[in-house]
Amino acid sequence: MTRPLTLNARAAVAGRIVLAMGGGYAVAALATAFLSLTLPMPRAEAVTAATLLSFPIMVAIVVVVFAARSLGRAAAIVGAIGLGLGLALRLVTGSFPFGFGS
Amino acid sequence: MKQGFRQSMAWLHTWSGLVVGWVLFAVFVTGTATYYRADISRWMQPELRREATVTPETLAASADLAVAHLQAQAGAARTWFIGLPTPEKPLVELFWRTKPGAAPGHVLLDPRTGAPAAMRATRGGDFFYRFHFELNLPPLWGRWIVGLCAMVMLVALVSGIVTHRRIFSDFFTLRRDKAAQRGWLDAHNVSGVLALPFHLMITYTGVVTLALMYMPWGVTAAYKGDQFAFFAETGQITRNRPAAGQPGTLAPVGPMVRQALATIPEPLERLTIANPRDANSTVVAVFEEPHGLSHEHPQVAFAGTSGDVVEVLSGGLQPAAKTFTTLVGLHEAHFAGAALRVLFFLCGLMGCAMVASGLVLWSVARLPKSGAVPGFGWRLVHALNLGTIAGLPGAVAAYFLANRLLPLDLAGRAEWEVRVFFGTWILVAGLGAWPAPRRAWRLSLAAVAALFAAVVVADAATARGLWDDPAWFLGFDAALLALAAGFALISHKIARYAGPRRARRAVPEPAPRMEAA
Numbered sequence: 001m002t003r004p005l006t007l008n009a010r011a012a013v014a015g016r017i018v019l020a021m022g023g024g025y026a027v028a029a030l031a032t033a034f035l036s037l038t039l040p041m042p043r044a045e046a047v048t049a050a051t052l053l054s055f056p057i058m059v060a061i062v063v064v065v066f067a068a069r070s071l072g073r074a075a076a077i078v079g080a081i082g083l084g085l086g087l088a089l090r091l092v093t094g095s096f097p098f099g100f101g102s
Numbered sequence: 103m104k105q106g107f108r109q110s111m112a113w114l115h116t117w118s119g120l121v122v123g124w125v126l127f128a129v130f131v132t133g134t135a136t137y138y139r140a141d142i143s144r145w146m147q148p149e150l151r152r153e154a155t156v157t158p159e160t161l162a163a164s165a166d167l168a169v170a171h172l173q174a175q176a177g178a179a180r181t182w183f184i185g186l187p188t189p190e191k192p193l194v195e196l197f198w199r200t201k202p203g204a205a206p207g208h209v210l211l212d213p214r215t216g217a218p219a220a221m222r223a224t225r226g227g228d229f230f231y232r233f234h235f236e237l238n239l240p241p242l243w244g245r246w247i248v249g250l251c252a253m254v255m256l257v258a259l260v261s262g263i264v265t266h267r268r269i270f271s272d273f274f275t276l277r278r279d280k281a282a283q284r285g286w287l288d289a290h291n292v293s294g295v296l297a298l299p300f301h302l303m304i305t306y307t308g309v310v311t312l313a314l315m316y317m318p319w320g321v322t323a324a325y326k327g328d329q330f331a332f333f334a335e336t337g338q339i340t341r342n343r344p345a346a347g348q349p350g351t352l353a354p355v356g357p358m359v360r361q362a363l364a365t366i367p368e369p370l371e372r373l374t375i376a377n378p379r380d381a382n383s384t385v386v387a388v389f390e391e392p393h394g395l396s397h398e399h400p401q402v403a404f405a406g407t408s409g410d411v412v413e414v415l416s417g418g419l420q421p422a423a424k425t426f427t428t429l430v431g432l433h434e435a436h437f438a439g440a441a442l443r444v445l446f447f448l449c450g451l452m453g454c455a456m457v458a459s460g461l462v463l464w465s466v467a468r469l470p471k472s473g474a475v476p477g478f479g480w481r482l483v484h485a486l487n488l489g490t491i492a493g494l495p496g497a498v499a500a501y502f503l504a505n506r507l508l509p510l511d512l513a514g515r516a517e518w519e520v521r522v523f524f525g526t527w528i529l530v531a532g533l534g535a536w537p538a539p540r541r542a543w544r545l546s547l548a549a550v551a552a553l554f555a556a557v558v559v560a561d562a563a564t565a566r567g568l569w570d571d572p573a574w575f576l577g578f579d580a581a582l583l584a585l586a587a588g589f590a591l592i593s594h595k596i597a598r599y600a601g602p603r604r605a606r607r608a609v610p611e612p613a614p615r616m617e618a619a
Contacts, residue, residue, distance in 0.1 A: 029319040036320035041422070044335040047320040048422040052429070054317045055256070055309050062257045066114045067107050093323070 012071045020065040023078035028058035030085035037092050111261040119258040119457075120464050120483070122251040124490045125237070127457045129248055131494050132234040133304075134450030136227065137435060137443055140190065143226030145578045146505045148568040150221060153192040158363050161186050161370055162356035164194045164213040169355050169375070171216065172196060176207055177379065184373040186359075187213050223515040224505055229523075230498075235312070238520070249316050252309050259302055262294060286466050290459040297452035304453065307433035310426065336423040340403035340413045343376070343384045350381030353409040361409075362387035362402040366416060371399070375406065383407060392417070396424060397431035458491045484539055489531025492546035495589065499553035500526035502582070506560040526553075540596060547593035554586035 035050035036043075061078060068074035135142065144150060168184040176182065176198040185195030194211040210219045236244030294301065314321060314329055325332045330342040355373065363370055368389040376384045383406025388399045396419075403413040419427060431437060435446050465484050470476040476484070504522035508515055530549060536542035558579045569575040 029317065032317055032320040033323035036324045042420065043324050044332060044337075045420050045422040047324050047332060048336060048426050050320045051313050051317050052310065052422070052426060054320075055253070055306065055313075058253065059256050059260055063111070063114075063260060066261075067110050089323075 015071045016065055016074060019071070019075055019078060020062040023065065023075075023082065024058045024061040027061050027078060027082050027085065028054040030082060030089060031057050034085055034089045034092065037089075108265060111264040115258050115261040115265050116464065118254045118261070119460050122254045122258075123457055123461045123464075124486050125247065125251045126255055127454060127461070127490050128237070128494055129234055129251065130450060130453045130457055131498070132230040133308075134447060134454060135230040135498070136234050137438075137447045137450060139227030139231050141227070141578065142230065143224075143228065144190070145575065146224045146226040146502070147221045148565045148570075148575070150191065150193075151570055153187075153189050156187050156189055156192060158360060160213060161363065162359045165355045165359045165373060167213060167216045168194050168196055168211065168373075169352065169378075171209070171211060172198060172375075172378070173352075175209075176200070179207070180377060182373075182375040182378055184375070186370055186372060188369065188371075193219050222505070222510050224519055225516050229501070229520060235308075238524075245312055245315060249309060249312060252305055255305050256302075256309070259298075259305060263298070266291075266295070283463070283467050283469075286459055286463040290456060290463050293452045293455040293459060297449045297456070300446075300449035301453055301456065303432060304449075307429045310429045311433055313426075336426075337415060337419050338398065338423065338427065340384075340386055340401050340415055343382050343403075343405075343412070345377040345380040346382035348381040349379055350383055350407045352378055352383055352385075352406050355385055358385055358404045358409050359387065361411065362389075362404075365402050365411075365414060366400045368392055368400055378406065381407060384412075385409075391431070391436055393437070395431045395437050396427045397434060397436070398427045461487045461491065485531070485534030488534035488539075488542055488546055489527075492533070492543070492550055493527045493531040495585070496530040496546070496550040496553055497523045497527035499550060499557055499582075499585075502557040503553060503560055506557065506564050544593050544596045547589050547596065551586045551589035551593060554582050554589065558582050558586070 032050045032054040035053065036047045039046035039049055041049070061081075064077060065074045068077060164187055165184060169182075172179070172182045172184075176196075179198035179200045181199045183197040185193075185197075187193055192213065194213050196207070196209050196211065198207045200207070210221065211217065212219045232238070235248050237247060238244070239247070309316065314332075318327065318329070321327060321329055321332045330339070333339045334341045352375070355375075359370065359373070366387075366389045368391075370387060371390050372388050374386045374388060376386075385404040385406050387402045387404070389401065391397060391399055398417070398419060400416040401414070402411060403415075404410060405412050435443065438446055461483075465480060465487060468480055470480060501519055501523040504519045508518055508522075512518060530546050533542050533546040533549075536545070561575070561579055565575075566572075
């Protein structure tokens with residue numbers, strides 16, 4: 001990039017990278033766990049299908065994070081999806097995912 | 103980043119591609135070589151004599167002989183792996199694992215004598231296979247790094263597709279006569295778009311091969327993390343039989359081999375023996391994949407102490423499991439015959455070209471104005487580009503060369519071949535620090551061409567007397583010569599190429615900023 005980046009712009013880019021990797025993986029992981037328990041098929045099939053879907057889900061989240069108008073907006077979108085999945089998983093399992101809050 | 107969707111994706115494509123490009127190039131090159139893993143191994147052990155057929159009696163006798171060797175040498179091991187002889191490789195290959203973290207034991211036996219096979223020690227094509235997803239690092243580190251890079255590549259592919267306004271006409275666009283940057287952009291587009299279905303398939307299926315390691319949370323949620331139970335329930339492996347904790351005696355495996363051969367009509371590939379000295383020992387006969395895309399090995403499991411069949415796995419997977427094994431099968435391409443394999447190989451080369459041209463495009467698009475001193479960032483990218491794009495092929499050639507030139511009785515010979523591989527890589531990459539970038543490219547690529555040519559000379563000079571099938575070895579050497587000619591041609595083109603300067607003088611304005619750069 002030829003135009004110089006301000007410190008703010010650099011921080012925003014770094015923030016998006018962290019959000020894309022961490023948030024993308026977290027949403028994909030939550031979605032995999034949730035779908036594994038809820039897809040209407042035998043258990044082994046549900047886990048396989050959910051695991052296969054997890055990678056396109058993560059790619060989609062990364063694209064959303066980098067396409068969003070601002071870092072804050074991206075964080076809000078990813079946070080909302082993650083929260084929704086976390087609560088849904090809480091309803092299905094009766095406890096918070098991965099031992100959080102238990 | 104206050105800009106449109108397409109611009110943000112162009113930015114994402116440029117930078118995500120650059121950051122992982124060097125690792126991806128290495129993964130693509132070694133993965134492409136892995137399509138010919140068995141051939142590379144055969145070329146690297148010219149002492150090997152192939153056989154027309156392997157009879158069931160040979161298989162049963164080989165299994166007994168293998169177990170006798172393992173009882174004596176690896177009694178404490180938790181699991182034994184016995185690779186049985188095939189016509190292409192009529193040897194017994196033994197692996198054993200004693201405890202997690204410790205390096206597995208390994209030996210190749212001659213089934214006729216039971217003694218270690220008299221052949222030069224080498225890792226052969228297996229080195230490229232493992233490097234492809236472990237980068238010669240500790241497995242866990244290597245697999246996570248490669249997986250991360252593969253995910254970034256998926257992102258780069260998706261954002262690259264979005265970036266293209268005219269993806270169809272890019273099929274037919276290669277403007278070599280325009281500015282250098284245009285030419286590189288078109289080369290990147292052609293190699294990327296032409297083989298795009300392959301690139302998408304190979305990247306996604308590559309992640310899928312290690313899906314349970316990268317994304318174990320479905321198994322965590324539904325199986326409390328028990329991956330054995332999950333795989334057994336999908337029908338991909340036989341059910342786990344935990345050790346009883348009491349000593350037991352393994353029954354003769356020869357009869358089990360005969361019974362397995364009578365059960366499944368595919369060639370028998372290997373035996374796995376778990377807890378061999380336990381009362382609950384298990385012998386699993388694993389067969390080759392039946393004809394088809396799917397990666398599913400028929401299996402017959404025996405109770406080790408009695409020799410009774412406890413489970414037979416043969417097809418019948420559910421839809422999602424079948425999808426999973428088909429994706430893995432697509433990645434490994436074991437189903438591909440000679441012609442299709444060539445096509446996969448060429449697509450792999452297109453992948454190498456796509457990554458390499460993308461990396462070069464980054465540095466050409468940011469070429470310092472004539473007279474200006476390049477910044478640190480540009481020099482770093484240039485050095486890494488050259489170190490990877492020329493260094494890795496040079497290392498591959500040197501690995502082959504070492505196989506022919508190192509003394510046959512050298513202690514740790516297989517490890518020395520790998521040392522030569524990395525030593526050469528570092529040497530060629532050192533040329534990237536040369537102050538004149540174009541000369542550095544020319545010299546390093548000429549060196550790679552010379553190395554490949556030297557391999558052919560060394561093969562003819564030292565191993566000709568060992569060739570069991572001269573036409574086959576000449577074919578392999580011809581492929582190496584073709585690689586040498588390709589690198590020599592590129593080096594020559596770089597020396598003669600004067601396009602960018604003229605083009606820049608003719609067009610006073612810099613070329614319009616393009617989508618993908």
